[in-house]
Amino acid sequence: MPEEEFTGQAVEVAQVSFKYNSLKALDGLSLQVPRGVSFGLLGPNGAGKTTLIRLLVGLLRPGAGTIRILGQRPSRKMAHLIGYMPQLHSLYAELSIIQNVDFFARIYRLTDKAERARRVEAAIRLVDMWTRRNDAVQKLSGGMKQRVSLACAIVHNPPLLFLDEPTVGLDPELRVTFWEHFAGLTKQGATLIISSHTMDDAVHCDYLAFMRDGKVIARGSPGDLKQATGRPEATLEDAFLHFVQRGQQNAI
Amino acid sequence: MPSSISSSGGSRMPSSQAFTIAARVIQQLVRDRRTLALILVVPLVVMTLIGLSFPEGSVLDYIAPALLATLALFFSFLLAGISFLRERSQGTMERLMVSPVSRGDIVVGYLFGFFIFALTQTLIILLFTIYVLDVHYYGDLWQIFIFQIVVITGAVNLGIFTSTFARNEFQMVQFIPLIILPQVFLCGVLWPVEQMPDYLQWLSAILPLTYAVDGLRDIMLGGKSLIDVGIELAILAGFAVLISTLAALTLRRGAAD
Incomplete structure (x- = not known):
């Protein structure tokens, strides 16, 4: 083909x-x-x-x-189109929930500050962790880490x-x-x-x-x-x- | 689903993503208070013990430049190597490798992030050695410092590069004696390189600490300037560039293990 x-x-x-x-x-x-x-x-x-x-x-x-x-070979060129939630929690334990999600938002080139803040909040709210957004990830239970991990994977709205x-x-x-x-x-x-x-x-x-x-x-x-x-x-x-x-x- | 993210933007030179990673590395260490305290206190404890152990000040004067170079290499290597390994063992490296961030940006981002801490440690050691241990030296303090910056850059990169070959903390710890100890004995820290057999002299010629010790001694004992030790500086800078390139190249392999 x-x-x-x-x-x-x-x-x-x-x-x-x-x-x-x-x-x-x-x-x-x-x-x-x-x-x-x-x-x-x-x-x-x-x-x-x-x-x-x-x-x-x-x-x-x-x-x-x-x-x-x-339609493309997996590569960095199309990396912004995909979201990935690995099997491990794969989060920065010392950082807070919001710092983790914001980091991945930046890595996915959400450069506009207001837009990024909106997306980060939306992703954290979607997994229902907004009230704990300033807690360090290492203090969370396993299930909560899973939810934060999902938020990190979807923050850039990948198709x-x-x-x-x-x-x-x-x-x-x-x-x-x-x-x-x-x-x-x-x-x-x-x-x-x-x-x-x-x-x-x-x-x-x-x-x-x-x-x-x-x-x-x-x-x-x-x-x-x-x-x-x-x-x-x-x-x-x-x-x-x-x-x-x-x-x-x-x-x- | 609409996606407003642009994939364009300069991916050839270190982009804002390198700074994003650097900022995160710093954020992580700052939030980890105990580690931060250790980073600052350990060099002081080590230097105090070393300072007290020397019976005569003149011996310490002679050994101090080599000691400064060795400790800069050791602490920076350790800090960068272990932290970078954690990025992989906790799985966040996998996330980064799947993201649009380039391998070069990851290495440069880490370099910038650790650099602040390695620099702080080196500055503490340098000032403590000179003002508390009262080591006599020639040359300018700022030139000594600039020289050390080049040493640290190479050491941080060496730590990152080495950690791509370790799959867990135990393996990384094994690399410390392998990478650091031979340099202490072969690079003129304890005795002149010229007194060793030929084949060991050749080996010392490819080890970065040899040039760090040579250069720093020339400045601190010989009162020479950065321009006088230009060759040593160039070799150390070349080493830093080479090793960071290798680190970026081996990244994918390491992440996919």
């Missing part, structure tokens, strides 16, 4: 493989994500979810295959967001709040790629890709995936197991 050709997909991954030394993390993986949806990467630990996200944001280079983000296990360690109430944020973001037109290993998250996504052993074993809406099992009462867990077993049968 010529590089200029842009099909309008937010993410296009074609036949991508990646190895950590001799350990194969991704094995000829292909995936397409349309714009304006929340897209879940679901799979057990070690399925390659984090590796895939790190490739998509440009932290890693694929050993084989091609990756297009909004494409990569969230690596954003709901890990959140209590159920907060998890619901996070998913409300995510739904709000897609409503505004943003595309969200969210990795998770729990089916509690999966039900909230517009589309899902089930991942296992560095491959996508199934892709579709939660409803479609459940239907594929042929049983009306099937859960997403059932669907995942269904595709795992089918894959094993095909392998035999």
Whole structure:
């Protein structure tokens, strides 16, 4: 495919493989994500979810295959179009919430002072941490750090967001709040790629890709995936197991 | 979603983002009161002990320039190396690597940020050595200080560069004896380089502390000017530029580990 050709997909991954030394993390993986949806990467630990996200944001280079983000190769030139929430909290512990979010706003070249102040406040309010904005991050609980981490990832209003296990360690109430944020973001037109290993998250996504052993074993809406099992009462867990077993049968 | 962020702007030279990073490094250290206090107090304690341990003032006079150079290298290397490593171990480096900020801006930003603290430490040591330990010296105080600034610049960059090879604090600590101790013994701090075997003299010729010690001795003991030690200054400045370039080049590799 010529590089200029842009099909309008937010993410296009074609036949991508990646190895950590001799350990194969991704094995000829292909995936397409349309714009304006929340897209879940679901799979057990070690399925390659984090590796895939790190490739998509440009932290890693694929050993084989091609990756297009909004029609372009991941690079610094288009870095302002993406937001990234790593698995770790990834914050400056000594600094306050507002200092952290403001720092990333500046790094993303929000140079206009009034505009930056507005965006920083909006991002912190969105995760409901405004009243604690002057507290040092090291004093916060794990869930609160997650929320601040999300605020840092969205402060520049990126049209494409990569969230690596954003709901890990959140209590159920907060998890619901996070998913409300995510739904709000897609409503505004943003595309969200969210990795998770729990089916509690999966039900909230517009589309899902089930991942296992560095491959996508199934892709579709939660409803479609459940239907594929042929049983009306099937859960997403059932669907995942269904595709795992089918894959094993095909392998035999 | 509309995005009003421009991706244009000079990415070739250190941009405002380098200063954003520098400001954040300073903010972090200032908010960490205990570390800040240690940065200021430790050089004083060390210099007091060293000063008291010398039986004769004339010996201290001779060793002082080498000591000033060594401590500037050591403290700056340590401060920059450990702090830069933390940026990676806490995951914020990953965020920076995904952002539009250039690798050069990250290195320059850190250099500016640590520079303030390394400079403060060096100034404390210098003034303490001269006014409290009463070390006799020739040459101008400001010239000694300018020379030390060049030494610090190289040392901060060396710390940043070295930390890209360490994956955790333990590994970084192992680099301290590897990088610092050989320089103390091979660079003319304790005995003249000329008294060592040939092959060690060659080795000393590629170590930056050799030129720092030479230059500072020429100024403080020989009463020479910065222009007289121009060659040493140029070599140290060249080293700083080379090592910061290498640090920027190795950054991506380190972050993706």
